[in-house]
Amino acid sequence: MNKGKRMHGAAIVILFFGRIKDFLIPLILAFVVGGxxxxxxxxxxxxxxxxxxxxxxxxxxxxxxxxxxxxxxxRIKQGIFIKKNRYIRRHRVQSFDVTAGVLQRLFRLVKVRIETAGGGNEPEVEIVAVTKGEAKELRSMLLNRGTTEVHDTEAEETEEKKEEELEAHPVDYQWKLPVRDLFIAGLTSGGVGLVLSAVLALFTQVDQLLPETFYETTLGFFVESSIFVIIILIFLITVIAWIISIFITVIKYGNFSVVKRGNDLIISRGLLETRQLTLNIKRITTVRYVATMIRQPLGFTSVYVESAGGGSSDEQLSTLLLPLVRKKAANEILNEIVPDYVIEKQLTPLPKRALIRFMVRAVIPVLIVVIPAAVWLPFGNWLLIFIPVAFALGWLRYKDGGHAVTKRHVIFQTRHFNLTREVVPKKRIQSVEKSHSLFQRRMGLCTFTVSILSTAGGKSFSVRDMAEDDGNDLYQWYSYEKETQHEKKLGQNSL
Incomplete structure (x- = not known):
């Protein structure tokens, strides 16, 4: 390991097919159009x-x-024309992610992704093809911070001993996603919109290949058909997209499990592409509960963690800890995994004077779209139903918003469409901000924001339109410790 190693030779094939996948649509279009x-x-x-x-x-x-x-x-050395040398100290490594796609599994290899604090949207290091033994060796050397030199014989023996102890360490806690809940997660994932968006995006890529008669026939069908036939057609398309969404969820989150060994969380998932992420509990900065509009009435929620490394782009650079779990069971499970983040406290609601602002923000955009559509489109009157829906959404956003404070934590709860609750330890907060617009100032309201360290370098969580006095209390809660430390320092200097 110290002399510099190449990836497994199968990396050539894996890289080649990876590049084909990235350019698949342009290549197909070039071939078809050219033909x-x-x-x-x-x-x-x-x-x-x-x-x-x-x-x-x-x-x-x-x-x-x-x-x-x-x-x-x-140390990473790479570059065909421009040589790059990258050096990453072991203490900067925040997470170690091992995945195995279809090609890796074909060659009995794995892909290693190494994240560092503030590494950005992409992993700091990605080694696409190594053996499982080499991945294990890398993990041992990078995540074992007990020594500073890895090439020293004594240090290597110490690391091997600690690795053996870690493997021999009994599992402190293990949770597996039940198969029934896996299918419920697919049914309630809300991925239907993503599937339809992907189909529309693909359609925009191939629309030039379709003959003009296709558009004329399609338009003629919708004009001549009754509203009942159109509704049935839309329903069938939605059902098909829903089935595809369930299939994607099952493939992505099949065999999901969380294992706790000491201070490490080992998160495994995937049927076709298996993934195993090792995340140190001390690197977690926030726990988020997210309940979609469908899952909330059913009593289900998902749990994410923010950390300095370990997030994925398809999960907004967060790490999914529990894909689907009953609300009542969530805290019981988290109490075994991350007990410091299990806080039960009643929220301070938003003031009644903030309701009008939530209503205006929810309804105005809908009116701008719906009213012209109702006037000019043949079936535009049907869109008027979205106006009371917007009012209901504005009411829910107001009713569900709030915050709570303990000595060591702050809890924010908000809703856009999904209901989200963040539990943020005070020691993990990088900065706070209390702001208010002209209209907020007149109504005695403010927006309070906390910022934390995460994979992308930083994330912020806010509660809009809380009472000005509550914002001042939060600001004092955060700054009190610093003021106390400053006073102690002045007292020591005076002595």
């Missing part, structure tokens, strides 16, 4: 040339990529 135009020979000649370039680039990337651990740091 129907006058320059058919030219386009079909360019197609294999593009594939050859991708293959050569994958080969050169593998040849020039080396990694090693020396003097207590991970």
């Amino acid at each position: 129907t135009g006058p320059n058919i020979f030219g386009f079909r000649l360019v197609f294999p040339i593009i594939l050859a370039i991708m293959l050569i680039h994958s080969l050169l990337y593998w040849l020039t990529y080396r990694y090693s651990i020396e003097e207590g740091e991970l």
